Amino acid sequence: MDADQFADYVERLGRADSRDVVWSVVCGYFDQAGFDGVFYADLAPGRAILRTNLTKCWTDHYAAEHYFDIDPFFRHSCSQLAVTSTGQDYFDEHPYLDRQERQFILTAGETGMTAGLALPVRLAGPGGVGGWNVVTSHGRETVDRLRGSGWRIFHLAALLAHERMRDMTATDKSAPLTEREMETLRWAASGLRTKEIALKMRISAATVEFHGRNARHKLGAKTREQAVAIALTRGLIAM
Structure with missing residues (x-):
């Protein structure tokens, strides 16, 4: 170069x-x-x-x-x-x-x-x-x-x-959530656990964890529950 x-x-x-x-x-x-x-x-x-x-x-x-x-x-x-x-x-x-x-x-x-x-x-x-x-x-x-x-x-x-x-x-302001990250949070908001979300999304439990971890980072959340709360408050997902 x-x-x-x-x-x-x-x-x-x-x-x-x-x-x-x-x-x-x-x-x-x-x-x-x-x-x-x-x-x-x-x-x-x-x-x-x-x-x-x-x-x-x-x-x-x-x-x-x-x-x-x-x-x-x-x-x-x-x-x-x-x-x-x-x-x-x-x-x-x-x-x-x-x-x-x-x-x-x-x-x-x-x-x-x-x-x-x-x-x-x-x-x-x-x-x-x-x-x-x-x-x-x-x-x-x-x-x-x-x-x-x-x-x-x-x-x-x-x-x-x-x-x-x-x-x-x-x-x-903040990195946008991907569609998969938002879907992971939507299922979590409905009360499903990781393995159940994996079945719904037809992906592995490890991949669910990966999307969840990325969502937490982007939202500044320490837990999945906090990430769901922030996403709901900001209107990023709906129940």
């Missing part, structure tokens, strides 16, 4: 007027560099923003298997602000990974994405965690040829995108 491409990226980010536009600009920028997969997370008390262009099949599987709890991106990559390599092609650079973490990475590699870069923007801690994981189906060579100055430019690009996402969040 040359200076002109980066300058164009910065200009288009500045003109973006919504998170969707920011997301489109970011995905296009990284795709030009050979990274065809993008994952973004900004998790904090009262807010949960998660975006990816990876397949729905993978994201559903990720939620159902509770991979958030073992994902090395959150466990390790976001414990420092340095850019680090990700993916099974880089096992040799991360000997500390345990068996469970390695198996998760191998499973993720079945999407075709076997190498990437972790670009942290918020260190993991009580205040939350956040970052970008840009991955490629073109193998380690794509990532290695950009080592050094290329990695630093991508980190700057990620930090700028994060700030624009935050700007949009501040404008929107």
